[in-house]
Amino acid sequence: MAKVPKPEQLVNIDHKPPAKPWMDMPVKFEEGMWCYAAKPESLEAVGLPNPRKWSPEEEDWKLPENWKEVIFEGLRERLEKYRSLRIFMDICVRCGACADKCHFFLGTGDPKNMPVLRAELLRSIYRKEFTVAGKLLGKMAGARELTEDVVKEWFYYFFQCTQCRRCSVFCPYGIDTAEITIIARELLNLLGCNIEWIASPVANCYKKGNHLGIQPHALKDMVEMLADDIEDVTGIRVEPTFNRKGAEILFIPPSGDVFADPGIYTFMGYLMLFHEIGLDYTLSTYASEGGNFGSFTSHEMMKRLNAKMYAEAERLGVKWILGGECGHMWRVVHQYMNTMNGPADFLEEPVSPITGTKFENAKSTKMVHIVEFTADLIRNNKLKLDPSRNDHFRITFHDSCNPARAMGLFEEPRYIIKNTCNYFYEMPEETIREKTFCCGSGAGLNAEENMVMRMKGGLPRANAVKYVHEKYDVNTLTCICAVDRAALPTLMNYWVPGVSVSGVHELVGNALIMKGEKQRTTNLRGEPLLRTEDGGDV
Amino acid sequence: MGMGLSALLVIALVLLAFLGVQVAGLQFLFGVVIPYAAFFIFLAGVVYRIVKWAQSPVPFRIPTTCGQQKSLPWIKSNKIDNPASTAGVIARMALEVLFFRSLFRNVRAELKDGPKIVYTWEKWLWLAGLLFHWSMLLVIIRHLRFFADPIPSFVKVISSVDGFFEIGLQHIYVSGIILLLAVTYLFIRRVAIPQVRYISLLSDYFPLLVIFTLALTGILMRYFMRENVVAVKQLALGLATFNPTVPEGISVLFYIHLFLVSVLFAYFPFSKLVHMGGIFLSPTRNLPNDSRARRHINPWNYPVEVHSYEEYEDEFRQVMKAVGIPVEKE
Numbered sequence: 031m032a033k034v035p036k037p038e039q040l041v042n043i044d045h046k047p048p049a050k051p052w053m054d055m056p057v058k059f060e061e062g063m064w065c066y067a068a069k070p071e072s073l074e075a076v077g078l079p080n081p082r083k084w085s086p087e088e089e090d091w092k093l094p095e096n097w098k099e100v101i102f103e104g105l106r107e108r109l110e111k112y113r114s115l116r117i118f119m120d121i122c123v124r125c126g127a128c129a130d131k132c133h134f135f136l137g138t139g140d141p142k143n144m145p146v147l148r149a150e151l152l153r154s155i156y157r158k159e160f161t162v163a164g165k166l167l168g169k170m171a172g173a174r175e176l177t178e179d180v181v182k183e184w185f186y187y188f189f190q191c192t193q194c195r196r197c198s199v200f201c202p203y204g205i206d207t208a209e210i211t212i213i214a215r216e217l218l219n220l221l222g223c224n225i226e227w228i229a230s231p232v233a234n235c236y237k238k239g240n241h242l243g244i245q246p247h248a249l250k251d252m253v254e255m256l257a258d259d260i261e262d263v264t265g266i267r268v269e270p271t272f273n274r275k276g277a278e279i280l281f282i283p284p285s286g287d288v289f290a291d292p293g294i295y296t297f298m299g300y301l302m303l304f305h306e307i308g309l310d311y312t313l314s315t316y317a318s319e320g321g322n323f324g325s326f327t328s329h330e331m332m333k334r335l336n337a338k339m340y341a342e343a344e345r346l347g348v349k350w351i352l353g354g355e356c357g358h359m360w361r362v363v364h365q366y367m368n369t370m371n372g373p374a375d376f377l378e379e380p381v382s383p384i385t386g387t388k389f390e391n392a393k394s395t396k397m398v399h400i401v402e403f404t405a406d407l408i409r410n411n412k413l414k415l416d417p418s419r420n421d422h423f424r425i426t427f428h429d430s431c432n433p434a435r436a437m438g439l440f441e442e443p444r445y446i447i448k449n450t451c452n453y454f455y456e457m458p459e460e461t462i463r464e465k466t467f468c469c470g471s472g473a474g475l476n477a478e479e480n481m482v483m484r485m486k487g488g489l490p491r492a493n494a495v496k497y498v499h500e501k502y503d504v505n506t507l508t509c510i511c512a513v514d515r516a517a518l519p520t521l522m523n524y525w526v527p528g529v530s531v532s533g534v535h536e537l538v539g540n541a542l543i544m545k546g547e548k549q550r551t552t553n554l555r556g557e558p559l560l561r562t563e564d565g566g567d568v
Numbered sequence: 569m570g571m572g573l574s575a576l577l578v579i580a581l582v583l584l585a586f587l588g589v590q591v592a593g594l595q596f597l598f599g600v601v602i603p604y605a606a607f608f609i610f611l612a613g614v615v616y617r618i619v620k621w622a623q624s625p626v627p628f629r630i631p632t633t634c635g636q637q638k639s640l641p642w643i644k645s646n647k648i649d650n651p652a653s654t655a656g657v658i659a660r661m662a663l664e665v666l667f668f669r670s671l672f673r674n675v676r677a678e679l680k681d682g683p684k685i686v687y688t689w690e691k692w693l694w695l696a697g698l699l700f701h702w703s704m705l706l707v708i709i710r711h712l713r714f715f716a717d718p719i720p721s722f723v724k725v726i727s728s729v730d731g732f733f734e735i736g737l738q739h740i741y742v743s744g745i746i747l748l749l750a751v752t753y754l755f756i757r758r759v760a761i762p763q764v765r766y767i768s769l770l771s772d773y774f775p776l777l778v779i780f781t782l783a784l785t786g787i788l789m790r791y792f793m794r795e796n797v798v799a800v801k802q803l804a805l806g807l808a809t810f811n812p813t814v815p816e817g818i819s820v821l822f823y824i825h826l827f828l829v830s831v832l833f834a835y836f837p838f839s840k841l842v843h844m845g846g847i848f849l850s851p852t853r854n855l856p857n858d859s860r861a862r863r864h865i866n867p868w869n870y871p872v873e874v875h876s877y878e879e880y881e882d883e884f885r886q887v888m889k890a891v892g893i894p895v896e897k898e
Contacts, residue, residue, distance in 0.1 A: 121846035438637030
């Protein structure tokens with residue numbers, strides 16, 4: 031693992047571009063700025079091409095013999111399949127408005143991290159192969175030859191983009207670097223150039239149902255341990271079921287919430303909520319993963335992994351699907367699932383069994399986001415909440431990239447937070463909602479070996495947290511994304527020590543007054559409440 | 569490299585027209601043949617480009633959402649920045665195309681000591697871009713007076729508003745002046761901001777310099793050299809009615825102007841200038857965010873290999889049964 035320099039060293043960032051034109055700057059694999067190569071067994075598990083042992087550090091990447099052909103053919107096919115790609119290759123005017131919108135550019139100063147230049151890495155090859163001007167004029171027209179160095183450069187920079195889409199908010203033509211990165215990664219995958227941190231969860235998820243490859247009995251065990259913890263805190267035994275046919279609702283969380291601190295507290299919140307409202311739901315061990323690292327690999331892999339959601343909902347005969355707090359999962363569910371794996375005619379239009387609310391916005395996909403579901407419960411006074419139980423949390427909310435810029439899920443989580451907590455402070459306007467900054471570890475980049483990249487990329491987010499930490503004494507960063515919950519604690523420890531990370535439903539779990547519960551003395555984390563016996567504040 | 573070369577290129581083009589007309593006497597070539605050729609290249613090229621774009625389908629509904637979604641009825645949604653209906657999309661696109669909505673969001677982010685990232689007001693690019701495009705549109709509309717007789721009334725109205733200011737007895741067209749200033753700003757900005765200069769290609773400088781030269785020659789002709797507009801109109805009308813003539817008394821400056829217009833037209837479909845059409849087709853902007861309410865169809869959706877529940881259960885049946893998870897086959 032790369033040694034991570036101290037924050038005061040890392041922050042020496044020069045945003046001035048070098049004298050040499052970027053095409054003449056060969057890619058340099060800097061320490062801590064890249065991820066390990068996908069292992070052959072991970073690619074083999076799902077039948078991805080060119081499985082082999084290799085490392086980005088080595089000179090020889092063991093590309094297939096006809097690799098150039100593969101790239102050109104792959105690019106041609108995708109230009110014909112995706113209008114987005116064709117348009118985005120043609121219409122950029124290089125105005126530069128996107129440059130300082132990218133967290134990786136702000137955090138590294140590397141000019142190839144400017145979204146415009148990241149796209150040019152691919153565009154230059156497109157021009158050379160697919161445009162008259164590029165063929166005739168070459169470099170003068172911004173075109174260049176495809177070489178192995180270009181492939182290496184792609185690998186370095188397209189696995190240094192978290193597909194957060196912040197640049198696309200500011201682009202006057204809506205050019206979406208995520209779209210370009212997704213397709214560039216598809217091309218790299220045609221050559222077998224993926225990273226292990228993505229390939230392994232993909233393989234696990236495909237065969238075993240979730241990223242870590244937790245087997246059904248172990249998953250049940252973990253959930254039951256969380257039920258034990260809930261019982262310790264509340265005195266109430268929640269009894270989640272698995273793979274139960276005839277349940278009304280299939281609940282699919284990101285698996286990260288089942289096993290990783292602090293996601294587990296969010297998971298406990300889900301279970302407590304469902305128990306309290308008497309929801310007829312089941313978990314699935316087969317579709318136990320909301321997350322979809324396939325979406326960081328290729329459109330096809332995304333579809334292959336996502337297929338389980340509808341398949342399992344149909345097998346179990348549920349009415350509709352409820353989804354947990356996860357970012358990229360919701361990009362896939364909201365913008366892709368119904369198109370790829372629908373129509374879900376075997377499901378019913380989602381109606382809350384508690385409030386009778388019809389979720390009109392989800393009537394075709396038939397999957398509801400849990401914060402939509404819970405916000406509706408609160409609005410209809412179906413929950414008894416004691417926000418003072420969250421008084422030890424002084425909260426700010428991190429809008430996760432995908433729910434923000436691929437859905438517009440802004441008010442629902444805020445409504446829940448305001449009803450479950452007394453101390454809530456927004457970060458500066460330029461860093462929230464559609465302008466939110468990525469955690470720096472999204473799109474499959476939350477590995478260990480690229481820690482320098484993650485800390486650099488997370489700087490703008492952390493900096494905004496630091497602002498509210500100093501101004502309002504904020505000590506908790508709340509989010510609705512499991513990758514955030516995995517990545518942000520490290521980021522906070524590095525840039526803003528003293529700020530912990532939670533999910534929104536952890537706050538719900540704490541505030542929720544359950545029928546027959548014992549006097550709570552701790553929160554879900556086992557930390558003592560800031561309250562006296564009679565319920566008043568200390 | 570790009571900047572110098574494109575400047576040289578523009579100078580060469582100016583010289584070419586100058587020599588062609590002044591020395592070789594090729595008025596017909598520069599006044600008729602090249603403009604026609606350029607116009608048809610423009611038409612054919614733009615059609616080709618749009619057909620090419622339209623041929624690629626939009627497999628997924630991927631709008632970039634920039635405001636609250638439409639979900640629960642009591643949550644106020646942002647109907648324009650996150651449109652759920654076609655009307656919303658039309659409003660969003662209108663704001664993008666007419667007022668550069670997204671560019672208006674621009675702020676500058678800079679890393680200061682602390683470390684501290686500070687965000688500062690930066691709407692100059694938006695302002696210059698907007699002025700540049702709008703004034704160009706006005707200039708083009710004003711030029712229609714040369715191609716039609718009688719002059720269409722909307723051209724007259726626009727021209728008279730545009731020429732509201734008078735200096736001496738001369739009406740000054742504000743649009744032309746603004747165009748010159750805006751294009752100058754955009755050029756200077758491209759050179760002066762290190763990051764923007766770093767990403768700039770020859771094809772970024774070239775159109776700016778051509779348009780700068782066009783605006784400059786236009787202003788020279790109108791206010792300083794007093795071009796023979798009657799003759800120019802005769803030429804333009806001839807072109808427009810496919811009855812081309814080359815009248816006497818047109819200056820070489822005009823031919824330079826016309827040649828650069830021709831170059832720009834012919835260049836248009838093969839360059840980034842197609843952003844003008846592309847914006848209308850951009851899938852992150854021109855689709856409603858309704859993909860959970862209405863199914864979007866991908867025309868090339870194909871079946872993929874999946875790991876079925878049956879295969880999964882076959883692998884884990886024993887452990888599932890052992891912990892009481894229901895199975896399909898005992």
